[in-house]
Amino acid sequence: MLYDFVQCPHRVYLDLYGDPDRRDPISAFVQLLWERGSAFEQETIEKLQIPFVNLRVYSAEENERLTSEAMKRGDSLIYGGRIRMGNLLGEPDLIRKEGSGYVAGDIKSGAGFEGMSEEGDGKPKKHYAVQLGLYTDILDKLGVSAGHNPFVWDIHDQEVIYDLDSPMGKRDATSLWEFYEFCLENVTLIVNQKKKTPPALCSMCKLCHWRSFCKAQLQGIDDLSLIPELGRSRRDAMLPHFKNVDDLAKGDLNDFIKGKKTVIPGIGPGMLETFQERAKLLNQPDTGPYLKENIDLPQFETELFFDVETDPLRDICYLHGFVERRNSDPLTEKYVAFFANQPTPEDEKKAFKEACDYIQKREPCVIYYYSPYERTTSRKLQKRYPDVITDVDLESMFSANIAVDLYLDVVKSKTEWPTNDYSIKTLATYLGFKWRDKEPSGAASIEWYHRWIETGDVAIRHRILDYNEDDCIAMRVLLDAVLKLSIKNI
Numbered sequence: 001m002l003y004d005f006v007q008c009p010h011r012v013y014l015d016l017y018g019d020p021d022r023r024d025p026i027s028a029f030v031q032l033l034w035e036r037g038s039a040f041e042q043e044t045i046e047k048l049q050i051p052f053v054n055l056r057v058y059s060a061e062e063n064e065r066l067t068s069e070a071m072k073r074g075d076s077l078i079y080g081g082r083i084r085m086g087n088l089l090g091e092p093d094l095i096r097k098e099g100s101g102y103v104a105g106d107i108k109s110g111a112g113f114e115g116m117s118e119e120g121d122g123k124p125k126k127h128y129a130v131q132l133g134l135y136t137d138i139l140d141k142l143g144v145s146a147g148h149n150p151f152v153w154d155i156h157d158q159e160v161i162y163d164l165d166s167p168m169g170k171r172d173a174t175s176l177w178e179f180y181e182f183c184l185e186n187v188t189l190i191v192n193q194k195k196k197t198p199p200a201l202c203s204m205c206k207l208c209h210w211r212s213f214c215k216a217q218l219q220g221i222d223d224l225s226l227i228p229e230l231g232r233s234r235r236d237a238m239l240p241h242f243k244n245v246d247d248l249a250k251g252d253l254n255d256f257i258k259g260k261k262t263v264i265p266g267i268g269p270g271m272l273e274t275f276q277e278r279a280k281l282l283n284q285p286d287t288g289p290y291l292k293e294n295i296d297l298p299q300f301e302t303e304l305f306f307d308v309e310t311d312p313l314r315d316i317c318y319l320h321g322f323v324e325r326r327n328s329d330p331l332t333e334k335y336v337a338f339f340a341n342q343p344t345p346e347d348e349k350k351a352f353k354e355a356c357d358y359i360q361k362r363e364p365c366v367i368y369y370y371s372p373y374e375r376t377t378s379r380k381l382q383k384r385y386p387d388v389i390t391d392v393d394l395e396s397m398f399s400a401n402i403a404v405d406l407y408l409d410v411v412k413s414k415t416e417w418p419t420n421d422y423s424i425k426t427l428a429t430y431l432g433f434k435w436r437d438k439e440p441s442g443a444a445s446i447e448w449y450h451r452w453i454e455t456g457d458v459a460i461r462h463r464i465l466d467y468n469e470d471d472c473i474a475m476r477v478l479l480d481a482v483l484k485l486s487i488k489n490i
């Protein structure tokens with residue numbers, strides 16, 4: 001519940017009190033995450049070179065009793081135990097003896113910290129911290145805690161210590177422990193139905209089994225979170241002033257703007273005006289999308305629409321796909337893909353090299369991609385395989401005069417759309433484009449890649465390539481539509 005609360009408080013409420021018949025099926029990607037999580041835990045435990053007690057096989061109450069006995073005996077490492085105090089219940093993967101007490105830990109098939117990669121050390125993951133906080137709280141209350149330093153054994157075979165008494169980040173002095181206590185207090189209120197948790201359209205909704213139910217509810221009340229990029233916390237800040245999208249669309253902003261500020265915490269005058277424009281568009285979708293200012297794009301005969309597919313579970317980039325077009329002529333359009341057949345460094349490097357060579361052979365050209373992800377992935381691969389391309393050559397490939405991030409440089413900064421978000425799926429679908437696959441998504445592609453590795457089924461490989469090609473074509477559809485938009489002076 002604590003983990004879910006960090007993702008979305010309303011999820012905790014619906015899982016407890018919602019009508020199970022209204023749930024969407026669990027997505028194949030979420031099931032893959034569960035599978036990978038269990039498989040990784042199994043592999044980690046099988047590799048363990050130190051003695052441990054395995055309680056994973058025991059069910060609830062017997063497990064609790066055996067965990068308690070193991071700690072009383074002073075066993076050095078307990079796997080799959082279960083601890084309880086009052087209404088707090090935790091199932092840490094590991095409980096380890098340290099000095100005269102115990103610390104708890106989890107085995108995670110992800111990086112131990114957020115943003116932990118070649119680029120840096122990252123920061124604690126809040127959803128991991130609240131779980132570790134719970135175990136530590138129970139051990140404290142049982143009087144067997146060795147301190148507030150639980151740990152994660154992560155996908156990189158590293159032990160990552162969570163110092164719960166340290167601040168959450170450089171700009172946030174709240175400790176992880178205080179954050180855990182805040183979450184516990186709120187989850188307790190939700191469980192006891194003493195706190196209301198309205199839904200809000202957010203990035204978590206895509207993979208949530210309540211997505212259709214919540215979307216219908218939000219549309220029914222014309223909720224402010226339907227406005228692109230507004231989100232839950234801004235919605236909550238705006239609610240005392242605007243009850244829904246219609247209210248904001250029709251409101252007189254002069255009543256809310258005071259000099260360089262507004263009366264709404266965290267929202268400046270410019271942002272409020274933008275949200276009002278988006279509210280008006282949602283209210284009158286027939287107005288259609290428009291430009292806020294002129295766009296000036298690089299002009300080259302060859303255009304490349306570029307999209308990568310990556311698997312965060314294996315930390316691999318398995319596909320670089322391009323749709324190539326000349327002189328804006330649809331008849332010249334062709335799809336070119338560089339695929340890592342196996343999730344190995346050799347295949348990943350080969351696909352990266354082929355993609356770099358392909359781009360360099362087509363220069364001068366303009367490269368279109370959607371969000372900074374293609375660029376950051378290419379930078380990461382360059383650091384991983386510096387003999388493929390120099391950092392100077394890679395930076396020049398993505399320099400502003402030849403590479404365009406259609407999301408940041410065009411859609412987000414220079415256009416408005418009558419949609420609930422600005423994902424390429426949403427915008428291209430709005431423009432009438434249809435993906436060949438019935439369930440197109442980056443998450444689904446990762447799941448297919450896993451099945452391709454497991455089975456070698458060429459139909460699955462085709463599905464991955466078709467989906468990637470459609471993503472590239474969707475960018476071309478979007479670009480062509482944007483070039484036809486006219487400026488609306490706000």
Ligand code: SF4
Nearest residue numbers: 008199200205208214
């Ligand atoms: S669909 Fe979205 S708002 Fe609803 S419970 Fe899930 S994450 Fe929360």
